[in-house]
């Protein structure tokens with residue numbers, strides 16, 4: 553069995569441990585009523601990327617496909633494929649058996665999908681099978697690509713413009729995701745007589761960055777944050793969406 557290793561966890565496809573999954577911000581699904589999860593780095597990237605798309609194009613992007621368990625992939629696959637009989641065109645194989653395609657869009661054989669690694673999304677309203685010129689996709693994809701989202705797999709035989717896969721090596725904003733795990737550069741000693749400093753804080757988890765009167769913005773750790781507070785910095789608590797917006801506008 554193929555396995556992946558991430559953050560000290562080794563697991564099979566469709567078995568990504570809960571400990572390394574994170575929620576996407578906002579409600580997802582076709583009707584925006586569902587909670588979606590991806591692997592930690594992919595989730596952080598998607599949240600930044602969606603905020604970036606919103607800030608730069610005004611478009612909201614959300615997803616109807618995300619991390620899938622093995623059994624969910626089995627269900628998808630069997631909705632769209634039937635064991636092939638003699639003479640049928642075999643489109644794919646699973647567990648040594650040939651299948652014919654009966655759906656309108658493909659599903660990878662269980663155990664082989666990037667959805668099973670928590671690294672793929674299916675974006676809502678990004679064009680139909682083989683339709684690569686949907687305006688929402690044309691506007692949003694180049695920005696998503698800056699954040700590591702690739703369409704190579706979608707452009708293969710499956711021809712799915714909505715199916716994107718996260719590649720951490722292509723994420724040009726990945727360092728922004730490290731705020732919880734990587735210590736930021738040391739902050740200068742706060743100077744009560746100096747520039748007024750504003751703390752932009754995400755209410756849900758306390759992630760924060762500071763903005764000086766001169767406009768410089770920098771992520772700070774908890775110790776530095778306390779020092780800034782003690783020095784009289786004003787704190788602004790934001791919702792997840794507001795924080796993402798502020799990050800996009802101020803931290804770039």
Ligand SMILES: [Zn+2]
Nearest residue numbers: 617673674715
């Ligand atoms: Zn997909």
